[in-house]
Amino acid sequence: MTFMNSFLNSIYRKLFHPLRIAILLAALAITVVSAPFESGAAFDPPALIGFWAVCLTVGVALAILVETAAENWLGKLALLPRRIIETLVFGLLMSGFVRGVVLMTYPPELAEPAYMWLLFLVLGGVYGFVALAKVLVHPTAQVEEESAFLKRLPESLGKAVNWVSSSDHYIVVSTDNGTETILMRFSDAVTELDGLDGVRVHRSHWVSRNAVKGQDTSNGKTLLLLKDGTKIPVSRSYREAAEKAGVL
Numbered sequence: 001m002t003f004m005n006s007f008l009n010s011i012y013r014k015l016f017h018p019l020r021i022a023i024l025l026a027a028l029a030i031t032v033v034s035a036p037f038e039s040g041a042a043f044d045p046p047a048l049i050g051f052w053a054v055c056l057t058v059g060v061a062l063a064i065l066v067e068t069a070a071e072n073w074l075g076k077l078a079l080l081p082r083r084i085i086e087t088l089v090f091g092l093l094m095s096g097f098v099r100g101v102v103l104m105t106y107p108p109e110l111a112e113p114a115y116m117w118l119l120f121l122v123l124g125g126v127y128g129f130v131a132l133a134k135v136l137v138h139p140t141a142q143v144e145e146e147s148a149f150l151k152r153l154p155e156s157l158g159k160a161v162n163w164v165s166s167s168d169h170y171i172v173v174s175t176d177n178g179t180e181t182i183l184m185r186f187s188d189a190v191t192e193l194d195g196l197d198g199v200r201v202h203r204s205h206w207v208s209r210n211a212v213k214g215q216d217t218s219n220g221k222t223l224l225l226l227k228d229g230t231k232i233p234v235s236r237s238y239r240e241a242a243e244k245a246g247v248l
Helices: 003-015 018-034 045-073 079-105 115-136 139-143 148-152 186-193 236-245
Strands: 161-167 170-175 178-183 198-202 205-208 212-218 221-226 231-234
Touching (some): 018 045, 045 079, 148 186, 161 186, 198 236, 205 231, 231 236
Antiparallel strands (some): 161 205, 198 205, 212 221
16 A cells, blocks of 8 residues: 555545544534625525535545644654644635635625635634644643653653554564663553553554554555554454544
């Protein structure tokens, strides 16, 4: 599977997540009822539903595209500045798209140029709020102080765990800063990893959800493709857990 296929697969998996679809439908109901940006005056009810359905669907898809691209190409950047860059890029692209749709569909007297800046502020603000919330509730940050596993790691290795694998009586731990072998039973490591944003996908492998960029399914086997180039197998017995965690 090529990098682009993995990239697109990651976007597809996020786009069709049940929770995201539910949020999209709720947002559609709210915008149709409230009819912001003079859309109620510009369209009859069926056209109004279609207008906001297109705008919101494109918005969700674009947000996922921007976030996934940032994870793949700005993964080494700290989370907060990365989210700020995502917010600016999304605000510019999405407001430009909506502005173009407005110019093509609105009556001329309602298509005010001032809406461009208002759209940027509103759309960018919404994305920024969600992005900031993700920073504030980032799972690793929440459990860093209490995680016994993270306390075991050498300071030079950092706290951003990507994957953990079993190797005889040892475990191999990979983070953004490198790889280290630690004397520890894998089962004990999995217990201590509970609370971090990841999942056990094999009897010998645990992966962080943020480290996964795609998957490769061939010859009846499923491999997770990680951002550092590592390929981690997913066994049948742990497949359901992997799906629930959102890594498949």
